[in-house]
Amino acid sequence: MAAKPIEGEQRAFMTGNEVVAWAALAAGADIMYGYPITPQNEIMHYWTRMAPRYDRGFLQTEDEISAGFTTVGGVLAGKRAFTATAGPGNVLMQEAMSMAEMMRLPTVVVVTQRGGPSTATVIYSQQELNLTCFGGNGEGLRIVYSTSSHQDLFNYTIKAFNTAWKYRFPTFVLGDGYQSKMREPVTIYDPATRGIVMEECRPMVGLPGIAGIDREPAHLRNTYNLEDELYDRLTASIKDYQAMIPEVVEWEACAVDDDEILVIAHGVVSRAARAAVDSLREAGIKAGYFRPITLRPFPEEALQPLAARAQRILVVESAHGQLERQVRASLYGLETPVSGYLRPGMGITPEEIIGAVQQTLRS
Amino acid sequence: MALAAQPQMPRVWRAETKPHKFCPGCGHGIILKALGEAIDALGIQERTIFGCDIGCSLLSWDFFNLDTIQTHHGRTTPVLVGIKRVRPELVVVSYMGDGGAYAIGAQHLVSSAVRNDLVTIIVVNNTQYGMTGGQMAPTTLPGQKTETTPYGRDVKLTGRPILGPELVAAVAPPGAYVARGSIANVVQLKNFIQKGLLNQIEGRGIAFIEALSACPTNWRTNAAETWRFIEKEMAAYFPTGELRTPGEAKNGQAGEGTPGAPEH
Amino acid sequence: MPLNIKIALAGEGGQGVQSVAEILTEAAYRAGHQALYIPNFGVEQRGGVSVAFVQVSEQPVSAPKFTTGDIVVALSYRAVERVKQYTGAATTLVYDASLEEEVREVYGDQPRKLAVPALEIAQKEMHPRVFNVIILGVLVGLTGFLKQQEVKEALERQFGHKFARDPSLRDLNYRALERGYQLGSRRGAK
Numbered sequence: 001m002a003a004k005p006i007e008g009e010q011r012a013f014m015t016g017n018e019v020v021a022w023a024a025l026a027a028g029a030d031i032m033y034g035y036p037i038t039p040q041n042e043i044m045h046y047w048t049r050m051a052p053r054y055d056r057g058f059l060q061t062e063d064e065i066s067a068g069f070t071t072v073g074g075v076l077a078g079k080r081a082f083t084a085t086a087g088p089g090n091v092l093m094q095e096a097m098s099m100a101e102m103m104r105l106p107t108v109v110v111v112t113q114r115g116g117p118s119t120a121t122v123i124y125s126q127q128e129l130n131l132t133c134f135g136g137n138g139e140g141l142r143i144v145y146s147t148s149s150h151q152d153l154f155n156y157t158i159k160a161f162n163t164a165w166k167y168r169f170p171t172f173v174l175g176d177g178y179q180s181k182m183r184e185p186v187t188i189y190d191p192a193t194r195g196i197v198m199e200e201c202r203p204m205v206g207l208p209g210i211a212g213i214d215r216e217p218a219h220l221r222n223t224y225n226l227e228d229e230l231y232d233r234l235t236a237s238i239k240d241y242q243a244m245i246p247e248v249v250e251w252e253a254c255a256v257d258d259d260e261i262l263v264i265a266h267g268v269v270s271r272a273a274r275a276a277v278d279s280l281r282e283a284g285i286k287a288g289y290f291r292p293i294t295l296r297p298f299p300e301e302a303l304q305p306l307a308a309r310a311q312r313i314l315v316v317e318s319a320h321g322q323l324e325r326q327v328r329a330s331l332y333g334l335e336t337p338v339s340g341y342l343r344p345g346m347g348i349t350p351e352e353i354i355g356a357v358q359q360t361l362r363s
Numbered sequence: 364m365a366l367a368a369q370p371q372m373p374r375v376w377r378a379e380t381k382p383h384k385f386c387p388g389c390g391h392g393i394i395l396k397a398l399g400e401a402i403d404a405l406g407i408q409e410r411t412i413f414g415c416d417i418g419c420s421l422l423s424w425d426f427f428n429l430d431t432i433q434t435h436h437g438r439t440t441p442v443l444v445g446i447k448r449v450r451p452e453l454v455v456v457s458y459m460g461d462g463g464a465y466a467i468g469a470q471h472l473v474s475s476a477v478r479n480d481l482v483t484i485i486v487v488n489n490t491q492y493g494m495t496g497g498q499m500a501p502t503t504l505p506g507q508k509t510e511t512t513p514y515g516r517d518v519k520l521t522g523r524p525i526l527g528p529e530l531v532a533a534v535a536p537p538g539a540y541v542a543r544g545s546i547a548n549v550v551q552l553k554n555f556i557q558k559g560l561l562n563q564i565e566g567r568g569i570a571f572i573e574a575l576s577a578c579p580t581n582w583r584t585n586a587a588e589t590w591r592f593i594e595k596e597m598a599a600y601f602p603t604g605e606l607r608t609p610g611e612a613k614n615g616q617a618g619e620g621t622p623g624a625p626e627h
Numbered sequence: 628m629p630l631n632i633k634i635a636l637a638g639e640g641g642q643g644v645q646s647v648a649e650i651l652t653e654a655a656y657r658a659g660h661q662a663l664y665i666p667n668f669g670v671e672q673r674g675g676v677s678v679a680f681v682q683v684s685e686q687p688v689s690a691p692k693f694t695t696g697d698i699v700v701a702l703s704y705r706a707v708e709r710v711k712q713y714t715g716a717a718t719t720l721v722y723d724a725s726l727e728e729e730v731r732e733v734y735g736d737q738p739r740k741l742a743v744p745a746l747e748i749a750q751k752e753m754h755p756r757v758f759n760v761i762i763l764g765v766l767v768g769l770t771g772f773l774k775q776q777e778v779k780e781a782l783e784r785q786f787g788h789k790f791a792r793d794p795s796l797r798d799l800n801y802r803a804l805e806r807g808y809q810l811g812s813r814r815g816a817k
Contacts, residue, residue, distance in 0.1 A: 013656040031449055039668065059448055062474035066441040069434065073445020076432060077453075081445065099435055122668065149687075178691040182665035183649070185656055205430035205446065206453045210409045212377060212428025219425045221433040223417070268691065275689035347692045 005054055009189035016179040019150045020084065020110050021046035022188050023157035028198050029108075030079035031057035033070040037089040038122035039177035040112045044084070064089040068096025071107050075100075076220070078203025080161055082108040086177070087116055090128050090135070097170050098136030102222040104237065105204075106164035106171070110157065113176040113267075115345035124177035125345045126267055126318040129326075132172050133296040139234075141241050143171040143248055144296040146266040150186035153179060156293075158191050165199035167244045174295065176318075178268050178347065241297075250293035251302045255281055259288030261357055262310035262336075264303075264327055265317060266292050269348050273316055276353035287357055292326075300330035307331050313338040314360050316353055320344040339363075373399025375408045377428045384422045388589060390576030391419060393546040394487055395426055397574075398456065401557035402429075407454050407564070412446060414439040416459030416468075419493040423458060437468025444480050454563055457484045462492050465501040465525045472527075472571075476535040479568035483559045486527055486571070488601065489578040497581030501525040504600055509581075524600060531571045532606040538568030541607035545575035547594050548603065555605070567609040575601055630660060630772055633693045634681040635713040636762075638702030643759030646785065648679030650763060654773050654781035655683040663688040676709040683772060698769065700762065701726065702745075707733050721765060741769070743810050749803070757803035764807020771812070778804060 005025035014022075020043045024032065032051070034044045048058050061067045067083045074081025085093050090111055100107045113128040115121030134140035143163050145156040157173050164171035191198060204218055211217030224230040255277055256262065265273035270291040280287040290306055292299050307313055307327075313336050315324040324340040331338065341348070341356035372378065376399050385391045402411055413429040415421050417436035424433035434442045443455035464472050464486040475482060491509045492498045498511040502524050506515040532541040540562040544552035552574055559570030575597050579589045634651075638644040645666050652664035660683050667678045682688045695715040701707045701722045707729045714720060720737050722730050724744040734740070743765050749758040760782070767773050782800055783790065790797040 013653055013662070033445060033448075057448055059444070061441065062470050065438065066444075066471055066474070069438040069441035070445030070448070072434075073442040073447075074449050076442070077446040077450040079449040081449070095435060096438070099438075178665060181668055182663055182691045183652060184663045184688065185661065203450075205412050205432060206410070206450050207430060210428070211430060212375075217377065217425075217428050218430040220431065221421075221424045222435070223421050223424070223433055271687075272690040347690060349690045349692070349694050351694060 003054075004190055005050065006188050006190045008193055009187055011185065011187055013183055013185050014150070015042060015181060015183050016150055016153050016175060017042035017112070017181070018046045019153045019186055019188070020157050020173070020175075021050060023154045024082055025050055025054060025056065026188065026191055027158040027161045028080055029056065029082050029161065031059070031074050031081050033059050033061055033067045033074065033081065033083050035061050035064045035067045035085070035089060037064070037086050039114055039180040040084045040086045040089070040110070042180070043110060043112075064092035065095055068093045068107075068109075069099075071109070072096050072100055072105055075105050075107055075201075076204045077206055078201050080108075080165070080201055082110065082161075084110040084112065086112045087114040087122075087128070088119060090131055094131065094135035097142070098138060099222055100170040101136050101138055101141050103220060104168040106168050108160045108164050108171050108173070110173045110175065112180040113174065121345060122177065123345075124318065124347060126176060126269065127322065127344055128174065129266075129295055129319060129322040132174050139238065140296055141169050141237055142296050143167070143169055144174050144294060145172065145250075146174045146293060146295050147179060148266075148268050148270045148291070150179070150184050154186055154188055158196065162196070162199045163248055165201055167240070167248070169241065169244075174267065176268055245297045248294060249297050249299045249302070251291060251299035252293065253288070253290045253302070253306060256288035256290065256306045256309070258286055259310050260286040261312045261314055261361060262288045262290055262306060263353065263357065264290045264292075264313060264315045264323070266295060266323055269316055269318055272348050272350045272353055275350035276357065279350060279354055280357060285357065285361070295323075295326065298326050298330055303327070303330055304334070307334055307336050310336055312336065312360055314357060315340045315342075316348060316356065317341075318343050318346055318348060373403050375399045375402045375427050375429060377426060380425045383426060385419065386578075386580045388577060388579035388586065389419070390489060390546040390574070390578070391423065391487060393549060394485065394552065394574045394576060395423060397549055397553035397556050398458075398485065399427065400553050401560055404557055405560055405564070407560065410452060411454045411456060412443065413456050414443045414458065416463035417494070418460040418462055420459050420463070420487060421494075437463045437466070437471065439463065440468065440471045440475050440480075440482060440484060443482050444475060447481055451481070454560060455482050456560070457482055459484070459486055460493070461486060461488045461490070461500045461502040461527070465527055472531065473534060476531045476539065476569055476571065479536045479538055481563050481566060481568070483556075483563045483570040484572070485556065485559075486573045487576045488527070488573050488597075489576040490524075490597065491578060491581055493578045493581055497578070502527075502601075504596060526601065528571060528573050528606050531569070535569055535571070535607065538562075538609050539607050540568070540570040540605075540609055542571075542605045543573045543575070543601060543603045545593060545598065545603050546577060547575070547590070547598070551603070558608075562609055573601070575603065629685045631684040631686070632682070632698070632770055632772070633696045634698040634700065634766065634770075635693075635696040635710055636679045636681065636700040636702070637676050637706035637710045639705070640677050642677070642702050644677045644679050644702065647759050647763045647766070648681045650778070650781045650785050651766060651773075652681055652683065653784065654777045657781070658773060658777050660772065661685065661687050663691060665691045676703070676705050678709065683770075698766065700766070701730070702762065704729055719769070721762075721769070741765070741811075743807070745807065748806060753803055753806075754799060757799055760800050760803035761807035761810075764804040764809075765811035766807075767804070768808040768811025768813070775804065775808060
């Protein structure tokens, strides 16, 4: 038995991609399947350097379709398997994730968003929200964690494995190119030292005993002959998903007791939003801050009373209305005016948000 | 009263799901019988995982007393490779049609062959897409009428039928087992499948078996015409036999022990 | 005024811009500051100008990139043009003295400028390789949030394996750092 990758906890100054590789190691991930795409590559680079020391596997596949389906195979076999991708690779990844959604397979995918649509930029974006939450030909029965910092990347990569294996829905860690490539301080740790118990991984095929003699065979399918069969299957999954929501939904908020304007942002943009709200408060402007951490399920119950109390809502995102649409859907029927500071594929600074808030309040 | 002429089912078949769902005259049942007998002969029921694709092959999702995964069109091999990489003690069988193998899943077939993945792939070649109603497949013969080539396949516009085993034999490293059998010679086909399973069990490399099969439903043929098509027309274009057996050198190329050859 | 500084560095690939950013932020992090560094990369960088964004602060850094730097460093002809977008009226523009003409053309009467003859010093007095360490020294001197010893330790972490093979390299790097430091802190004292 190889030693633990991280003993206790350690402070480090590293890139986000390195953080993800460490987190997957610390979480006890057994294998990564992957295909090169920027800005995800260094997750594979660090993983392939460290994994053999801890008896973990890696397979470089022929494309993201294969990376997704080999990951599916890995979890079917009862192993903590994951992959990482971005942009056009995330598009291809959706086919396997739709199978994972139908068959309730606990896949973990780390997405490092880049500009879109198409090849676009390799740098940064928040345009993969729709795709990551709803990319399949179904209802999006998935869990999507949107990270904002290296600490988040570490914490939520570990958590993603546990959420996936506990609830059996495909789980995503939605980062971005900035988080992948930047260096900032982070505390990495052995989950056990924080009292985190890793969910048990049970195989779905290759079970003990002879099928048909000692036990029933596992006959797993995603094709149904009849409308009713599919409907029953999905109804059960949707019921499970809804029952799960209160247990997995996450969000954070501040300065929302007396706010005139509520700024909503997710991911790395939420850092700038938080800083902007702090500055605005210092300047006497009553701004509040809300950040959904799970984009799927979306924290609509938490948001609704805050939104009702505010006089205006400003959604800030590096996409053109993907988060805003989620917000509007959550707040349907509420009369608080919603506007957006929408910058597809562009980084957003606190100064820009301050400007946007001031303009919104003037309008 | 017991029927005297009740055919013997392979032990690994799941009796509860028989009779199976394939059309009358379909070749799948024959190929799955050959596979069942090979699994019985090797005594590997306890550790065999069966994966089936989309198309008529998916109807085999509950065919065996084997843990089974019905995957997406063309993606069965990656799923089984994913399993095999973390559970090498299992024997994984990837079962699909010619569309899944040579069209939508071609990149996976080529890449698994190049990697010499320890997986046994069985491809059912019936020269068209059966489940979707008989469209042209990569294996449709020149001049053959299908729903998307109603005047016959024009090779100038759509190319010539793919030779799958020949392709795999050309790219797979030493250790690979590649063969083409036919439902017209079940004994040989079973032998090929059994050798293909053994190749994986012994860790030598990929095993690839194409089986020439029949689709009288979409071919709109009677029994005599069906057999004539398989034994004459298909066999003329798709020669049966072993193309690669483990240990042998590729044609005119260095064999094992050369750089890049997998270690055994 | 609490520490909160934004630096954009730009140069040609191979000039060591990213190493300067990495050493500077790593040293800042070790000295107990909050630090964030992000390079440009991929298609953005191939064949283009290499840009590094550095932020050091007492508070956790918010956005990874910024619109206007407190210090902007241009080390090549193309970089002078490239970093214009990060330069405001309060920005101190640091550039290699050989780029005087381009800087005058692009920036006109930028109020705060510091020309550093790093290329010339590296080539004539030291070694072309330590060009970026001179720049590092300039930034350490100019900003004042790091002790020289802290930077030396960061250099050791980055280049220790090279120093071990050839100890004279350590001395060379230290001299380059010191020389840059003097150039930067003289300005900083003004």
